[in-house]
Structures are given as C-alpha cells and as structure tokens.
Amino acid sequence: MTAGHTELAVSRRCRALPVSPIRRLAPLADEAKRRGRRIIHLNIGQPDLQAPxxxxxxxxxxxxxxxxxxxxxxxxxxxxxxxxxxxxxxxxxxxxxxxxxxxxxxxxxxxxxxxxxxxxxxxxxxxxxxxxxxxxxxxxxxxxxxxxxxxxxxxxxxxxxxxxxxxxxxxxxxxxxxxxxxxxxxxxxxxxxxxxxxxxxxxxxxxxxxxxxxxxxxxxxxxxxxxxxxxxxxxxxxxxxxxxxxxxxxxxxxxxxxxxxxxxxxxxxxxxxxxxxxxxxxxxxSAPEPYISTVVETYRQRVDALVTALSRIEGVTCHRPGGGFYVIAQLPVDDSEQFAAWLLRDFHVDGEAVMVTPMSDFYVTPGRGQDEIRLACVFDPETLTRAAGILEAGLAAYPSRRNA
Amino acid sequence: MTAGHTELAVSRRCRALPVSPIRRLAPLADEAKRRGRRIIHLNIGQPDLQAPxxxxxxxxxxxxxxxxxxxxxxxxxxxxxxxxxxxxxxxxxxxxxxxxxxxxxxxxxxxxxxxxxxxxxxxxxxxxxxxxxxxxxxxxxxxxxxxxxxxxxxxxxxxxxxxxxxxxxxxxxxxxxxxxxxxxxxxxxxxxxxxxxxxxxxxxxxxxxxxxxxxxxxxxxxxxxxxxxxxxxxxxxxxxxxxxxxxxxxxxxxxxxxxxxxxxxxxxxxxxxxxxxxxxxxxxxSAPEPYISTVVETYRQRVDALVTALSRIEGVTCHRPGGGFYVIAQLPVDDSEQFAAWLLRDFHVDGEAVMVTPMSDFYVTPGRGQDEIRLACVFDPETLTRAAGILEAGLAAYPSRRNA
Missing domain, CATH: 3.40.640.10 (Type I PLP-dependent aspartate aminotransferase-like (Major domain))
Structure with a gap:
C-alpha cells in the first residue's frame, strides 16, 4: 500500500455524497458575472431582509x-x-x-x-x-x-x-x-x-x-x-x-x-x-411585533407576485405555496438543470440573468422533478416579476423547449 | 412495538458514548458553590486572558x-x-x-x-x-x-x-x-x-x-x-x-x-x-507581536509556578510540559476521580476548593491514568500556587491517601 504519487483516496462515504446542483451551477454563475452579467439569485434562501x-x-x-x-x-x-x-x-x-x-x-x-x-x-x-x-x-x-x-x-x-x-x-x-x-x-x-x-x-x-x-x-x-x-x-x-x-x-x-x-x-x-x-x-x-408579521406579509406579497407572473407564462405550471418562501414551477423543458445552466451561460435580458435551482436533487426517486425548478422569493415583487419576465423570454428562446 | 409509557430509546451509538469526567463532577462543583465555596477551576482549558x-x-x-x-x-x-x-x-x-x-x-x-x-x-x-x-x-x-x-x-x-x-x-x-x-x-x-x-x-x-x-x-x-x-x-x-x-x-x-x-x-x-x-x-x-509571545511567556510562568509548587508536595510526581498549558500530576491516590470528587464535596481551605480533571478518561487502556490528574494553567501564578497548596492540604487530609 504505497501512496507514491497517487492521491490518497478519501472515505467511500464522502465519495458517495451527492454533489449539490448549486455547486454544479456556481461556476457558470461566476463565469457570467465575469462577462458583466447581473444575476438575480433566486437559487438560494438567503433573505435580503434585516434582522431585528x-x-x-x-x-x-x-x-x-x-x-x-x-x-x-x-x-x-x-x-x-x-x-x-x-x-x-x-x-x-x-x-x-x-x-x-x-x-x-x-x-x-x-x-x-x-x-x-x-x-x-x-x-x-x-x-x-x-x-x-x-x-x-x-x-x-x-x-x-x-x-x-x-x-x-x-x-x-x-x-x-x-x-x-x-x-x-x-x-x-x-x-x-x-x-x-x-x-x-x-x-x-x-x-x-x-x-x-x-x-x-x-x-x-x-x-x-x-x-x-x-x-x-x-x-x-x-x-x-x-x-x-x-x-x-x-x-x-x-x-x-x-x-x-x-x-x-x-x-x-x-x-x-x-x-x-x-x-x-x-x-x-x-x-x-x-x-x-x-x-x-x-x-x-423577543423582537416585538410587528417584526415577524411584517416579514410574513413581505413574503406573502412576494410569493403572490411571483406566482402571478409565472402563471401567465405559457407552458408553466406553478403552485402557490402555503408557507415558506419558495415557489416551485414546472417548466416546458425535459431537463431543468440543463435549462438552468443555459440561462446562466447563454441568456440575458438587458444584461440581466436569473439563477434558479433545478428540483431533481430534491428528489431521490429517479426521474422525478426533471422539469421543475425552485425559486426563492428573496427580492422585492418588482425584481421577482422582472425575473419571471427573463424566465419567460428564456423559455421562448430556449432551443430545447418542449413542444406543447 | 408500542412505546406506551416506556421512553423511546436513543441510538445505541449515543448510549455507548463515554460520559466525560467533567460531566460527572460538575454537579458536585455546583453543589459546593451553593454551599458558598469559591472554586478554582483547574479542570477546563478556558483561558482567562483577553483576545487581541x-x-x-x-x-x-x-x-x-x-x-x-x-x-x-x-x-x-x-x-x-x-x-x-x-x-x-x-x-x-x-x-x-x-x-x-x-x-x-x-x-x-x-x-x-x-x-x-x-x-x-x-x-x-x-x-x-x-x-x-x-x-x-x-x-x-x-x-x-x-x-x-x-x-x-x-x-x-x-x-x-x-x-x-x-x-x-x-x-x-x-x-x-x-x-x-x-x-x-x-x-x-x-x-x-x-x-x-x-x-x-x-x-x-x-x-x-x-x-x-x-x-x-x-x-x-x-x-x-x-x-x-x-x-x-x-x-x-x-x-x-x-x-x-x-x-x-x-x-x-x-x-x-x-x-x-x-x-x-x-x-x-x-x-x-x-x-x-x-x-x-x-x-x-494578524495580531501584531508581542501578543502571542506575551501569551506564551504568561503560560511559561504559570506552568513553572505550578510545577514548582506541585513538585514540593510529598508523594506527588509532576512532569514539566514542553508546551500547551496543562500540567499532569501523579498523586498518591488509587482513584483520582474519587479524590477529585472528595476535593469538591469534603474539602476546602478558607472556603476555597479546587476542581481538577481525573486523567483516566484520557486513556482507553484500562487501569491507566488512575492516579493522575490534569491541571489547566488558566490563572495567575499566585492563584496556581494557592491551588497547589489546597491540593497539598487535601492530600494530607484525604482518608484514602495511598501510603508511601
């Protein structure tokens, strides 16, 4: 058992860990930023709001x-x-x-x-x-x-x-x-x-x-x-x-x-x-009200704005969530990860691109979630509506769009 | 498999976890404090010094x-x-x-x-x-x-x-x-x-x-x-x-x-x-010197003070460490955990007691470390010297002291 110039292998349990979809897409986002793109990050649940x-x-x-x-x-x-x-x-x-x-x-x-x-x-x-x-x-x-x-x-x-x-x-x-x-x-x-x-x-x-x-x-x-x-x-x-x-x-x-x-x-x-x-x-x-109720109302408005905007897009199905701050949309594509990658690599509207999370990694059952994405409502309604517009234009331009 | 009134068992791996000696001794320390004892905590490597x-x-x-x-x-x-x-x-x-x-x-x-x-x-x-x-x-x-x-x-x-x-x-x-x-x-x-x-x-x-x-x-x-x-x-x-x-x-x-x-x-x-x-x-x-060198010099003085004081105690063997800030002392007792418990429960000098860490849990080989304790040099030399004095008096008064 001499290691020599061979890299010592890490544990099997770590080699078997799933690579997160975000990790796979992150280099594309970095690359897009280097090309001067502004990216609306709908891919991570990082609130833009302030702590109490x-x-x-x-x-x-x-x-x-x-x-x-x-x-x-x-x-x-x-x-x-x-x-x-x-x-x-x-x-x-x-x-x-x-x-x-x-x-x-x-x-x-x-x-x-x-x-x-x-x-x-x-x-x-x-x-x-x-x-x-x-x-x-x-x-x-x-x-x-x-x-x-x-x-x-x-x-x-x-x-x-x-x-x-x-x-x-x-x-x-x-x-x-x-x-x-x-x-x-x-x-x-x-x-x-x-x-x-x-x-x-x-x-x-x-x-x-x-x-x-x-x-x-x-x-x-x-x-x-x-x-x-x-x-x-x-x-x-x-x-x-x-x-x-x-x-x-x-x-x-x-x-x-x-x-x-x-x-x-x-x-x-x-x-x-x-x-x-x-x-x-x-x-x-112990933050006094209306701190939390304002937070909830903020997300309600955002979720409603995003769901409304997505629902207008032809071929997109979208479910209004009962809580949390994510929206799942079903897209007319066969592989939402490929589409998410394309959105970062090949598409923008006035220099602005969107980053979304493909849903396949939120399932372990093979084949499920392939046409779904998750969107985090961590921006104001105007930005979310604009992001939905970029998504709509992207779907219209996407070469691999599934036919209705 | 009905749980009924039986508490649901936790995992075997957690049931097999060793209980730390400090955990076993902590209630005795709390109890001593309730009785008004001041305790010199030599049992934990919690520096008293200030961050940069x-x-x-x-x-x-x-x-x-x-x-x-x-x-x-x-x-x-x-x-x-x-x-x-x-x-x-x-x-x-x-x-x-x-x-x-x-x-x-x-x-x-x-x-x-x-x-x-x-x-x-x-x-x-x-x-x-x-x-x-x-x-x-x-x-x-x-x-x-x-x-x-x-x-x-x-x-x-x-x-x-x-x-x-x-x-x-x-x-x-x-x-x-x-x-x-x-x-x-x-x-x-x-x-x-x-x-x-x-x-x-x-x-x-x-x-x-x-x-x-x-x-x-x-x-x-x-x-x-x-x-x-x-x-x-x-x-x-x-x-x-x-x-x-x-x-x-x-x-x-x-x-x-x-x-x-x-x-x-x-x-x-x-x-x-x-x-x-x-x-x-x-x-x-990036704290500028002499921050670290002052810290090291402080511990050197403390370790030297404690080692000197412990070495004077009859029946105690003590090794000057090359680094770190702990001192291990070998005591004329058969079970240093029992002695540490006794020090908290039954002994004080002018209302002051010492808490030390029995070394047996730093070994897995059965029987090793039974007569050793670990002392953390997280006090000034005067306090450490006083603590050694309490230890010396405690050993003299300890009913189960091992005969030379």
Whole structure:
C-alpha cells in the first residue's frame, strides 16, 4: 500500500455524497458575472431582509466581552429566550428540553445521530430540502421516501404507513416545507402522531419556517400534539424568520429526556456555540411585533407576485405555496438543470440573468422533478416579476423547449 | 412495538458514548458553590486572558452588517488571513487548501469523516484529549492507541509501526499535546511521515496549541514536512492562542485536493460558520507581536509556578510540559476521580476548593491514568500556587491517601 504519487483516496462515504446542483451551477454563475452579467439569485434562501435592530445592538454591546466557552447546551439567556418564545406560541418547554445548535443543520444532524443507528431507515416525504440527503448519508442512515400528495399536500396516513418498515426509526417532516411550501395542519400532525406512537418511532420535525404561513396562523408545531413527548424532536432556527442566516443559531427541542441527554453528549464533543450570537438571539427571539408579521406579509406579497407572473407564462405550471418562501414551477423543458445552466451561460435580458435551482436533487426517486425548478422569493415583487419576465423570454428562446 | 409509557430509546451509538469526567463532577462543583465555596477551576482549558483588542473592534464594527450566509468553505477574508498566518510560520498554503470550521472540534470531526469509513481504525497516542474518544465513536471509527514514551515523549517509530494494522486509515497526533504537553520535534514528524507514506495512511495533526511552546520556537507543523501533501490534514483553532474559545473558529488544512473537496462537501451540509467571528479572526490572526509571545511567556510562568509548587508536595510526581498549558500530576491516590470528587464535596481551605480533571478518561487502556490528574494553567501564578497548596492540604487530609 504505497501512496507514491497517487492521491490518497478519501472515505467511500464522502465519495458517495451527492454533489449539490448549486455547486454544479456556481461556476457558470461566476463565469457570467465575469462577462458583466447581473444575476438575480433566486437559487438560494438567503433573505435580503434585516434582522431585528436589537440584534445589531446586542452584538455591538457584547463586542468587548471575554470570549469564553458557552455551556455545551447553550447560554442560559439563550435557552430562556427560546422557552419564552415557545410559550408565546402556546408551547410549554423547559430549558432542559433545549440545546442550542449551529443552525438547523447541526440540529438535524444531532437529532439523526441521537435517534438512529447506522443502517436504520429514516422516512422523508419527497421532494425534500436537498441537503437532507447528505446529512442522512453522513449519519449512516438509509433514506426512504414517501411522495407528497397532489399539489404538494402532506402524504396520506396510508401512504406513510405503507412506507414504514421494521427498520424505520424516524420520520422527518419539514413544515412549512422547503421547497414545496406544504404546511402540515393539526390534523396532519395528529395522524402522524398516531403512526409514530403505534410504530414506536421518532418524529423529527423541521420547523425553521414556522411563522411564514400565508393563510392563517403559524404552522402548528409537533410539540403541540399531546401524547408525543417521547417521540417528537423539533429542529428549529432563527435564520429565516429573523433574517440572520449568518448567525448560525438553531435549536433542538424534545421532551424526551433520554434524547436530550444524548444530544447534550454529542453537543459536548463540539464544546459550544459562539457566545456573541447566543446573546443576540435572546434579543431576536423577543423582537416585538410587528417584526415577524411584517416579514410574513413581505413574503406573502412576494410569493403572490411571483406566482402571478409565472402563471401567465405559457407552458408553466406553478403552485402557490402555503408557507415558506419558495415557489416551485414546472417548466416546458425535459431537463431543468440543463435549462438552468443555459440561462446562466447563454441568456440575458438587458444584461440581466436569473439563477434558479433545478428540483431533481430534491428528489431521490429517479426521474422525478426533471422539469421543475425552485425559486426563492428573496427580492422585492418588482425584481421577482422582472425575473419571471427573463424566465419567460428564456423559455421562448430556449432551443430545447418542449413542444406543447 | 408500542412505546406506551416506556421512553423511546436513543441510538445505541449515543448510549455507548463515554460520559466525560467533567460531566460527572460538575454537579458536585455546583453543589459546593451553593454551599458558598469559591472554586478554582483547574479542570477546563478556558483561558482567562483577553483576545487581541482588534477582535472587539472588528465585532463592534460588524454589528450592523447584513447577517448573510458566508460561503461554506469560509469568508475570503478569513481564508486569506489563515494563508498569511501560515506564511508567517514558513508554511505555504492556498485558500483552496483551507476550510473554516466551528472550532478545532468540527475540524477534527470533518477530518475523520473525510478520511475514514465506519469500521476503519484510527491510531492515537495515549493519553489523548478525552473528547477524541467520542468524536471517533460518532464517526464510526475504531480507536487504537499506542502509549507515549517515558516522560510523555512521542511514541517511538517502532511502537507506531507495531500498532498499525491493515485496517488503520489514519494516525491522529496533537502537538503541543493536550493533556501531556508533548511537543513533536521535526525529527519526530519526519519519522511519522515515513510511516504514513509507507503504509499509505493519513496523518491528522491537531496543532491547536502551536505557538505555546516553552523551550524554543513554535511546534513544527506537519504541513512543513516535505513529501506529505497527500497525507497531512491539519486541525487548527484560534481558541487557545488568541484567547477566543467562545468564538468557535477553527480550520482544517490539507494540500490533498480530494480531502479538501470532501471536507467542502461536508461543510456544505452545515451551510456556513458565523460571519461576525470569521471577520474578527481575520484581525486576530494578524495580531501584531508581542501578543502571542506575551501569551506564551504568561503560560511559561504559570506552568513553572505550578510545577514548582506541585513538585514540593510529598508523594506527588509532576512532569514539566514542553508546551500547551496543562500540567499532569501523579498523586498518591488509587482513584483520582474519587479524590477529585472528595476535593469538591469534603474539602476546602478558607472556603476555597479546587476542581481538577481525573486523567483516566484520557486513556482507553484500562487501569491507566488512575492516579493522575490534569491541571489547566488558566490563572495567575499566585492563584496556581494557592491551588497547589489546597491540593497539598487535601492530600494530607484525604482518608484514602495511598501510603508511601
């Protein structure tokens, strides 16, 4: 076994990781920028809105602080702030039910490792947030999917039951959903609760977009369903609702003490989450209204503007999401990734191009999502409408457009 | 499979995680504080020193910034700052050889996952930083150890060769070492380099304490050994040298492009590291001298004071470390964890108690380290000398003291 001039191979698990579509398209976007194109980035859920003003004040105020390790589970101030926040949403939890994480991504990873062993199956409705696939793989889990219903409605209890096997250890939902906007109703959650109780498995619930719901109150939390204390593990984040992706603060919440002990053990291995951000989210989480309602109203207007503009395009089908801030559009093309690449490489309107996310990587079932794209509503309605216009013109000019 | 009132069990891998000795002792420390005791915390490597002043300025300056995701690999400013820092240490790397991480702990975790598959063996000289054990377990690796030589010298090349099996995929060293202070010389690294080249395995090198060396220049980096570009993966951190544990900024460095692609793929799953801290470390890494040399001189004085004080205690053997800021002392007790617990529960001098870390969890070989403790030199010499006095009085009063 001499390495010589051969590059030492990395692990098989890393060689098997899916390459994100954005990674494949990023060089084309960079190249387009070098050619002087302006790009409307509809491809990433990076809000353009500002965090609550109290966040900046808190950061400035903490600047001279001694930068010591926070406790692994989180600063008491941050844990208390989450408790108060959840209480405001009618959910009673204690600081011991919470561990502060580096964003929802770490929360998800810890939740998977705490609840599942390598080889266990995790069931995820499809399509799903693309990085779930890699996170599942790194945790050593087998990913099984159940398709969402027509119009991206939650899968039926029957469909879920049929997809559960003796190896299934957890179901992972995301509500409001990235990318589909699906909001699980209280009835949906009650039905899911019955299933996880009967089968003795965990319900992991990613509630990152909780308040961003367009027709009614915030999405009900899995924590609000009675009798599920042992089963429910909530993944949460301040990134989207409080416009602070770059702070990387999430949380994991469960009333199952064994789960929280396991999560705390895992959290101890990475020691702590940064102090400055934990202090700042204590401020963000108590941001006085109308902060959140303004955020929600902003996304409602944007989603409506984009859906309206897309629906007018011949051959495009588009579903108005119930929440979140993504819109999925079905295009008259056979391969939306090729189209997205073409949009960056070969098309512009007055020097302006659009970058979109092909949906195929949000599915694992082969062939699904091939004609779909995901668009993030992270610009004002005028920009989104202009972007839809560029998309329309692009489709008209696209050599591989599918005939009606 | 009905859960009923039975708590749903967490994963086997989490149930098998070692509980850290600190976790076991923490409730006793809390209880002592409730009884009004002041505790000198020698149990954790939490520096009392201040980060460079530029860090606070950078944080304050960035407070109002739009808190967007940084690139997964790190902000260009932070990557460039590491490149400049390494160049200052005579090491040429490019931004593409670096990924910014959430502390050295995430760097180590990513390095293990990128280089090793579940079931692969990783070889670590013993004793080692206790959390390595959990990180190894979560990554699914088998931990094998090779003992350090007499006086905590690096293991001999023969001992290392003898411990390598066909399943060994990587060796992990830490220099200067936590907990032993062992500094691997250039000759030690050259010998290690020959071994990893011959056997075609990776050399993971945790260099968190690089500059903190008491007799001579900073510890040589594994990156400075020629011909090892494919093999070496360095784990680094600003926490200890720049007194900013609470910022959680580390890095992973390798000139093996496949490793860095794998690490970047893994980093993409957790999206990014906080923006504010990345901007601030760009300042810290270029902190003008005498910042670092003052830090090193401070620890030299502390280590000397503590070693001197401990060496005077009858029955205590103590080794002056070559670097880092921990001191290991061998005590006339059969079970240093029981003694550490007793120190918190039953002993004080004028209301002051000491908390120390039992060394048994820094070993996996049964029976090793039972009479050793680790002390972190994170206080001024006077406090350390006083702490040694409390330890001496405690040993004299300890009912289970071993007879000479």
């Amino acid at each position: 003003p109290s966040v900046a004040e808190s950061i400035a105020g903490a600047a001279g602080r001694h930068l010591a390790y926070a406790p692994s589970r989180g600063l008491p101030e941050a844990l208390d702030a989450w408790v108060t926040y959840y209480r405001h949403h009618g959910i009673e939890v204690e600081p011991g039910d919470i561990v502060i994480t580096s964003g929802a991504s770490e929360a998800l990873s810890l939740a998977m490792i705490a609840t599942c062993d390598p080889g266990d199956e995790i069931l995820i409705p499809e399509p799903f947030y693309a990085p779930y696939q890699g996170t599942t793989a790194v945790a050593g889990l087998q990913l099984r999917t159940v398709p969402l219903g027509p119009g991206f409605t939650p899968p039926s209890p029957e469909a879920i039951r049929a997809a559960i096997t003796p190896k299934t250890r957890a179901i992972l939902i995301c509500s409001p959903n990235n990318p589909t906007g699906t909001v699980y109703s209280r009835e949906d959650l009650l039905a899911l609760g019955e299933i996880v109780r009967e089968t003795g498995i965990f319900l992991l619930s990613d509630e990152t977009y909780r308040e961003i719901v367009f027709d009614g109150p915030p999405a009900p939390s899995a924590l609000s369903i009675p009798g599920l204390d042992d089963h429910v593990v909530v993944i949460d984040s301040i990134s989207k609702r409080f416009n602070a992706c770059g702070m990387r603060i999430g949380t994991i919440v469960s009333r199952n003490p064994a789960v929280m002990t396991a999560v705390a053990d895992l959290a101890e291995l990475r020691l702590a989450v940064p102090v400055i951000e934990q202090l700042a989210i204590a401020e963000a989480l | 002043p530029s860090v606070a300025e950078s944080i304050a300056g960035a407070a109002g910034r739009h808190l967007a995701y940084a690139p997964s690999r790190g902000l260009p400013e932070a990557l460039d700052a590491w490149v400049t820092y390494y160049r200052h240490h005579g090491i040429e790397v490019e931004p593409g050889d670096i990924v910014i991480t959430s502390g050295a702990s995430e760097a180590l975790s990513l390095a293990m996952i990128a280089t090793c598959d579940p079931g692969d063996e990783i070889l670590i000289p013993e004793p080692f930083y206790a959390p390595y054990q959990g990180t190894t377990a979560v990554a699914g690796l088998q931990l094998r150890t090779v003992p350090l030589g007499p006086g905590f010298t690096p293991p001999s090349p023969e001992a290392i060769r003898a411990a390598i099996t066909p399943k060994t995929r990587a060796i992990l060293i830490c220099s200067p070492n936590n907990p032993t202070g062992t500094v691997y010389s250039r000759e030690d690294l050259l010998a290690l380099g020959e071994i990893v080249r011959e056997t075609g395995i990776f050399l993971l090198s945790d260099e968190t304490y690089r500059e903190i060396v008491f007799d001579g220049p900073p510890a040589p980096s594994a990156l400075s050994i020629p011909g090892l570009d494919d093999h070496v993966v360095v784990i680094d951190s600003i926490s200890k040298r720049f007194n900013a544990c609470g910022m959680r900024i580390g890095t992973i460095v390798s000139r093996n492009p496949a490793v860095m692609t794998a690490v970047a793929d893994l980093a993409e799953l957790r999206l990014a590291v906080p923006v504010i801290e990345q901007l601030a470390i760009a300042e810290a890494l």
